[in-house]
Amino acid sequence: MSRRAASVLFLAFGLVFQLSCGTEVKVLKEDKLCLYANLMLNFSVFYEVAEKKIETAVFKLPDEVTTEGSECQATTSMLKIHFGKGHSWSVNFTASGKDYQADLVTFSYNLSDSTFFPNSVSNETASVTVKPEITNVGVDTCYSCNSKDLIQIDSLNMTLWNVLIQAFITNGSKSENVTSCAADVPATTVSPTTVPTTTNTTTAAPVTNTTTAAPVTNTTTPAPQPTPTPTPALPTPTTGKYSIKPDENSTACLLVNFGLRIGFKQGEKYQEMNLESNETRVTGWCGVNSSELLLASDSMTFRFSFTNDMKKFRLHALNVTVNTSSGVAFSQVNASLALWEATVGSSYMCNKELNQTITDQLSLFTFDLQVQPFAVKKGLFSTAEECQADVESFLVPIAVGVALLVLILIVLLAYFIGRKRNMATSYESLS
Ligand SMILES: *[C@@H]1O[C@H](CO)[C@@H](O)[C@H](O)[C@H]1NC(C)=O
Ligand SMILES: *[C@@H]1O[C@H](CO)[C@@H](O)[C@H](O)[C@H]1NC(C)=O
Ligand SMILES: *[C@@H]1O[C@H](CO)[C@@H](O)[C@H](O)[C@H]1NC(C)=O
Ligand SMILES: *[C@@H]1O[C@H](CO)[C@@H](O)[C@H](O)[C@H]1NC(C)=O
Ligand SMILES: *[C@@H]1O[C@H](CO)[C@@H](O)[C@H](O)[C@H]1NC(C)=O
Ligand SMILES: *[C@@H]1O[C@H](CO)[C@@H](O)[C@H](O)[C@H]1NC(C)=O
Ligand SMILES: *[C@@H]1O[C@H](CO)[C@@H](O)[C@H](O)[C@H]1NC(C)=O
Ligand SMILES: *[C@@H]1O[C@H](CO)[C@@H](O)[C@H](O)[C@H]1NC(C)=O
Ligand SMILES: *[C@@H]1O[C@H](CO)[C@@H](O)[C@H](O)[C@H]1NC(C)=O
Ligand SMILES: *[C@@H]1O[C@H](CO)[C@@H](O)[C@H](O)[C@H]1NC(C)=O
Ligand SMILES: *[C@@H]1O[C@H](CO)[C@@H](O)[C@H](O)[C@H]1NC(C)=O
DSSP: OHHHHHHHHHHHHHHHHHHTTOEEEEEEETTEEEEEEEEEEEEEEEEEETTTEEEEEEEEOOSOOBOTTOEEOSSEEEEEEEETTTEEEEEEEEEETTEEEEEEEEEEEETTOTTTSTTBSOOSEEEEEEOOSOOOEETTSEEEEOSOEEEEETTEEEEEEEEEEEOSOOSSSOOSOEEEOGGGSOTTSOOSSOSSOOOOOSSSOOBOOTTOSOGGGGOOOOOOOOOOOOOOOOOOOOOEEEEEOSSTTSOOSEEEEEEEEEEEEETTEEEEEEOOGGGOEEEEEEOSSEEEEEEEOSSEEEEEEEEEOSSEEEEEEEEEEEEOTTSOEEEEEESOOOEEEEEBTBEEEEOSOEEEEEETTEEEEEEEEEEEOSOOBTTBOOOEEEOHHHHHHHHHHHHHHHHHHHHHHHHHHHHHHHHHHHHHHHHHHHO
8 A cells, every 4th residue: 555655656756757857859740759859948149238237048958849940851850849938949850861950050049038048139030050969860750968068158158958859750659779979879889879079169069968077088089180171261341332221312320341261160161252242132221220231242241230229339230141162051150249349429439440249150351441420421430449459560660660750859968968067077178
């Protein structure tokens, strides 16, 4: 009797334990299981609150989620998890031959959700995309990783652990066989399925094993460091002059001159591309508090969003999409920037090459930059506020000149004092 009670209690605990163990999602196709996931996921996100202060939002993937938009095809599938007020986390998988892999993880978060982002300045939905290290998973096996996997991107961290995922389920039920991640496999044995996994140290997901005492033993795969292939230096991009008019009979309300280059990482490959200003289509609009400039060429599109708080304006958000030669569109967004800041009514200028990190995988380079997104008068730039680099390059020659002048004065002074003394002494000796 009491034994029975104990076992019931045990079962109940087991059930509770199961439920709180992770977020479980099942994707069905024609009423049959085709994609399964059970995982634990924590987010830590930097976001902007008033006065350019940065707060950190920390939250976990809740148990209550939905999976609209998830889908299973023969060689591609997508797991899309929606939670809270308009947040989503998705992974897409591709299968080829005996293996499948996760290609991209996309996390979109709704900054107007005050439960996660109280007092957020932005009300937009930001989104980041990273390439996870889930590769060479055997078909008909689950990918399993109990170790913590920290995915670090500029303004946010995602921690994944106790992960069990199977994509491309064929017979309607989850496989009992697993492909374990490198971090779970003891250092001495070689993972059976891992064909030399190209450990991707650059993009994201440095697998952290928190329990290892000696960090030295953590390097399980002795894969050689990928040497970045030297790319031939690009010529300086041509300076494009872009403007937006509120209507055809008005003068410009937004002006931007710059040469533009991006540097981006896809997997281990770093590439740089210039925007050809003569092949760029320009659209946009001007508002009181925000303005937007869209530049599109055949190979890339940029969406620059400017905001102002009545005193200062800044580049607040940037969305860059690159149509790479492989046909995979690569998109990076950062909606909590504060770049190119200057007083409303003036313009921001930086003639020097400016290198700005937009996300972990994207840098923006500008040349001969001058921008005025608000309060443009007569279609012309107003007085410029120059960037630090320009001010320095302007001040250095002045400083050198001033120093030289002072030196000359000192020498002259010394000469005249010396001469006066000499004359005085020679008079003395004469008399
Ligand atoms: C995940 O976040 C929760 C709170 O949101 C915290 O209690 C827990 O310690 C976090 N776990 C990890 C592994 O970061
Ligand atoms: C974002 O959050 C706000 C506030 O909770 C909500 O009104 C809005 O619908 C959400 N956006 C999306 C896309 O769900
Ligand atoms: C976001 O805020 C701006 C002004 O701050 C407002 O015009 C816009 O409608 C808001 N968008 C949403 C989705 O709430
Ligand atoms: C960390 O690594 C050690 C040895 O490499 C292993 O024994 C241990 O189980 C790992 N911890 C986790 C949480 O995976
Ligand atoms: C992400 O993790 C790193 C290292 O633990 C930490 O320095 C950084 O502040 C974290 N970022 C966020 C957004 O929590
Ligand atoms: C697990 O793998 C073994 C060997 O590859 C195979 O014989 C077995 O059928 C697999 N089990 C399942 C449930 O797929
Ligand atoms: C622009 O000016 C022309 C001639 O003055 C006029 O015909 C046209 O309607 C105007 N367009 C707009 C949008 O005001
Ligand atoms: C744009 O300029 C480049 C070189 O400056 C030239 O090769 C290209 O043909 C031009 N394209 C167009 C559409 O004019
Ligand atoms: C711009 O911001 C000011 C102050 O925050 C506000 O009073 C005004 O309504 C805003 N205008 C628009 C068009 O959003
Ligand atoms: C970024 O731009 C691309 C292409 O224009 C678009 O598909 C995507 O939704 C945009 N992302 C955000 C967060 O606005
Ligand atoms: C741009 O800046 C980043 C971060 O400071 C740096 O790692 C990178 O090497 C710079 N790129 C160039 C081409 O200067």
